[in-house]
Amino acid sequence: MEQSKKSSLIIDIHTHIIPSDLPKWKEKYGYGEFISLEHHKPCCARMMMDGEFFREIENNCWDPDQRIKECNHVDVDVQVISTIPVMFSYWAEPKHTLEISKYLNDHIAEICNNYPKRFVGLGTLPMQHTSLAIKELERCKAIGLKGIQIGSHVNDWNLNEPALFPIFEAMQDLDMALFVHPWWWGAKVKMPKYWLPWLVGMPAETSLAICSMIFGGIFERLPNLRVAFAHGGGSFPATVGRIEHGWQARPDLVAVDNIHSPKKYLGQFWLDSLVHDPKMLQFIVDLVGANRVCLGTDYPFPLGEDIPGELIKTAGFDQFTQDILLEKSALEWLKMDRKLFI
Numbered sequence: 001m002e003q004s005k006k007s008s009l010i011i012d013i014h015t016h017i018i019p020s021d022l023p024k025w026k027e028k029y030g031y032g033e034f035i036s037l038e039h040h041k042p043c044c045a046r047m048m049m050d051g052e053f054f055r056e057i058e059n060n061c062w063d064p065d066q067r068i069k070e071c072n073h074v075d076v077d078v079q080v081i082s083t084i085p086v087m088f089s090y091w092a093e094p095k096h097t098l099e100i101s102k103y104l105n106d107h108i109a110e111i112c113n114n115y116p117k118r119f120v121g122l123g124t125l126p127m128q129h130t131s132l133a134i135k136e137l138e139r140c141k142a143i144g145l146k147g148i149q150i151g152s153h154v155n156d157w158n159l160n161e162p163a164l165f166p167i168f169e170a171m172q173d174l175d176m177a178l179f180v181h182p183w184w185w186g187a188k189v190k191m192p193k194y195w196l197p198w199l200v201g202m203p204a205e206t207s208l209a210i211c212s213m214i215f216g217g218i219f220e221r222l223p224n225l226r227v228a229f230a231h232g233g234g235s236f237p238a239t240v241g242r243i244e245h246g247w248q249a250r251p252d253l254v255a256v257d258n259i260h261s262p263k264k265y266l267g268q269f270w271l272d273s274l275v276h277d278p279k280m281l282q283f284i285v286d287l288v289g290a291n292r293v294c295l296g297t298d299y300p301f302p303l304g305e306d307i308p309g310e311l312i313k314t315a316g317f318d319q320f321t322q323d324i325l326l327e328k329s330a331l332e333w334l335k336m337d338r339k340l341f342i
Helices: 025-029 064-074 094-114 130-142 162-174 196-215 236-249 278-288 310-314 319-334
Strands: 011-017 035-041 044-049 052-058 078-083 119-123 147-151 177-181 227-229 270-272
Touching: 011 094, 011 177, 011 319, 025 094, 078 094, 078 147, 078 177, 078 319, 094 119, 094 130, 119 130, 130 162, 162 177, 177 196, 196 227, 196 236, 236 278, 270 278, 278 310, 310 319
Parallel strands: 011 078, 078 119, 119 147, 147 177, 177 227, 227 270
Antiparallel strands: 035 044, 044 052
């Protein structure tokens, strides 16, 4: 179906990409669990972490033409592309993380420049070093990226860490969107079996990130910072009543950096739609508003949505609401005009 004849564009804000070839950073730097790729058969590669198998990926993880082919098959018009979180490398020396970030950001920018109607890019930063992160943020803006993806924590820092605030402030000043993706290292040792870091750890990490930004006063101090959280906000929506009650019951522990109710900020940040359940999708739409929920699929990974937008289209929303969820909320978060894509 031609885009101009559709009720709405379909914009997927949560997709990951990686270059087909990665420098041998461990050999260059002499340390670390840096990712390398082994292209062991056509259209497939093994992601290796410090020489150990991490994940098998296919060419849709690096080939924009294959991605466009698959997007056309499922009627997706635009993908917002960001690196795979294992590439953040916050644990590395900041100058090395900066070099890796530049490599990844240039790759994403090149794809977006080559296919401007199909891809929008989010960069990655050396978040463990304030001034280097801001410098690369400014460069991301200059090369055409529309936002930044960060992890739910930065090494031992939660997102209320004072050293991170100037980076968030610069994002607001530069009009760059922010996408917060959970990272599983906190659960790696505690949850070794049953894929629990992804099933339990990541939802908890996203709630940790949201609560850290709320209680740390980030949303209060930066009301124009446009933040979206992956996986429907993780466990936050289901526990927001408990979080609110904790703020009321023990303000001496909870309201130490921000006196305002957590519920004040519902509707100030975005969530993606990746919740895998129609009742949960309806719940988060009721909680934060349809204009604060965007289609997100985690393409091309197995915990994603197989047919992008299917949950939105089959959850019982009217066409007006579907249009918001599939297109309008994403355009508002990105601060972009739909005319750029038609």
